[in-house]
Amino acid sequence: MAVAAPGQLNLDESPSWGSRSVDCFEKLEQIGEGTYGQVYMARETETQEIVALKKIRMDNEREGFPITAIREIKILKKLHHQNVIQLKEIVTSPGPERDEQGKPIHGNKYKGSIYMVFEYMDHDLTGLADRPGMRFTVPQIKCYMKQLLTGLHYCHINQVLHRDIKGSNLLIDNEGNLKLADFGLARSFSNDHNGNLTNRVITLWYRPPELLLGSTKYGPAVDMWSVGCIFAELLNGKPILPGKNEPEQLSKIFDVCGTPDESNWPGVTKMPWYNNFKPPRQLKRRVKEYFKHFDRLALDLLEKMLTLDPAQHKMHLMQSISGLIPYHVILKACQSMNLHTSSRPRKNANKCVKPMKLRRGKRHNILNHMAVCLQFNKQDSPILKSDQASR
Numbered sequence: 030m031a032v033a034a035p036g037q038l039n040l041d042e043s044p045s046w047g048s049r050s051v052d053c054f055e056k057l058e059q060i061g062e063g064t065y066g067q068v069y070m071a072r073e074t075e076t077q078e079i080v081a082l083k084k085i086r087m088d089n090e091r092e093g094f095p096i097t098a099i100r101e102i103k104i105l106k107k108l109h110h111q112n113v114i115q116l117k118e119i120v121t122s123p124g125p126e127r128d129e130q131g132k133p134i135h136g137n138k139y140k141g142s143i144y145m146v147f148e149y150m151d152h153d154l155t156g157l158a159d160r161p162g163m164r165f166t167v168p169q170i171k172c173y174m175k176q177l178l179t180g181l182h183y184c185h186i187n188q189v190l191h192r193d194i195k196g197s198n199l200l201i202d203n204e205g206n207l208k209l210a211d212f213g214l215a216r217s218f219s220n221d222h223n224g225n226l227t228n229r230v231i232t233l234w235y236r237p238p239e240l241l242l243g244s245t246k247y248g249p250a251v252d253m254w255s256v257g258c259i260f261a262e263l264l265n266g267k268p269i270l271p272g273k274n275e276p277e278q279l280s281k282i283f284d285v286c287g288t289p290d291e292s293n294w295p296g297v298t299k300m301p302w303y304n305n306f307k308p309p310r311q312l313k314r315r316v317k318e319y320f321k322h323f324d325r326l327a328l329d330l331l332e333k334m335l336t337l338d339p340a341q342h343k344m345h346l347m348q349s350i351s352g353l354i355p356y357h358v359i360l361k362a363c364q365s366m367n368l369h370t371s372s373r374p375r376k377n378a379n380k381c382v383k384p385m386k387l388r389r390g391k392r393h394n395i396l397n398h399m400a401v402c403l404q405f406n407k408q409d410s411p412i413l414k415s416d417q418a419s420r
């Protein structure tokens with residue numbers, strides 16, 4: 030950041046985090062309710078910029094600032110990418126919040142409120158998909174998938190697992206830019222972690238079998254399972270694995286992907302909850318049958334994304350382009366195709382904090398393969414002009 034000359038204001042300098050009051054913003058309407066608090070559309074009174082204000086719920090907290098919010102802020106502060114939501118600043122409302130009669134709001138008597146200020150996005154993927162009569166075209170799906178994969182790849186090489194990839198956390202603006210949002214369940218990881226991660230993460234319909242079987246040692250492959258579910262959902266027009274509870278979720282997975290055993294997933298019988306959820310009978314894999322209406326390439330890709338074993342090393346995958354071309358070359362090629370990426374590239378976009386080499390042969394390496402199979406074309410448009418109504 031440039032340093033101002035003595036006696037001059039440094040106009041480059043953004044306000045230091047937490048120093049501004051929420052009164053600098055005019056709340057326009059509530060646009061969402063997350064696990065951790067309400068989300069408002071708001072206008073910055075000086076610049077007129079429209080932003081999203083996410084209130085951090087403090088009323089249930091006995092021990093001060095919620096750890097989940099600390100994690101989310103810490104992670105978002107280090108991520109700067111055109112496909113990851115930008116956390117602009119933190120603002121506060123001093124003292125107790127009061128109701129219309131001026132009485133302190135119950136449960137928040139002595140605490141002020143804290144808000145995260147985000148760039149504003151017009152839609153989320155689930156909201157768009159749920160519009161009556163809405164069916165995404167293949168070019169639209171490719172375009173969203175490309176952006177989802179680019180953003181996720183950036184998170185993974187910066188050693189961040191998102192752990193809640195689903196349509197409502199993929200925000201989209203009216204230009205078709207897609208950004209990963211809601212890092213409330215995200216966490217940093219390293220390849221040598223000792224296996225004490227929680228397995229109660231990722232919304233059930235998008236949760237991979239290794240978490241449902243109790244694994245506490247996992248990596249980027251968990252997010253890739255969710256991406257596979259979203260890819261199939263977009264092509265299918267509805268969620269593919271809508272389980273009501275954990276046992277039902279696993280049985281839906283087994284129904285489509287077949288039952289796991291030592292031959293297709295070495296080590297599965299030793300997983301913590303394998304015996305609790307052991308399938309009563311063997312089922313064969315039926316991905317091709319279930320999704321026979323999909324395009325051949327899409328089906329081929331889905332087969333590889335929905336592998337039961339996250340560490341499965343597939344010969345045909347190794348032989349595919351993914352085994353030959355490194356990540357960054359493919360992603361660079363995609364970027365050079367001028368694919369509706371953000372029109373205003375951010376200063377720090379693509380800057381990696383500490384790039385990490387991803388190991389080959391795992392479910393997450395399909396990212397490469399996918400980028401190539403999807404063959405992103407210049408004409409792939411994000412959303413149709415007719416879809417561009419604001420929320």
Ligand code: AMP
Binds near residue numbers: 114
């Ligand atoms: P979250 O707690 O981050 O999942 O937010 C809950 C909901 O608020 C999301 O599903 C969105 O509909 C909305 N939302 C969150 N962040 C934004 C944003 N930056 N712009 C517009 N809407 C948002």
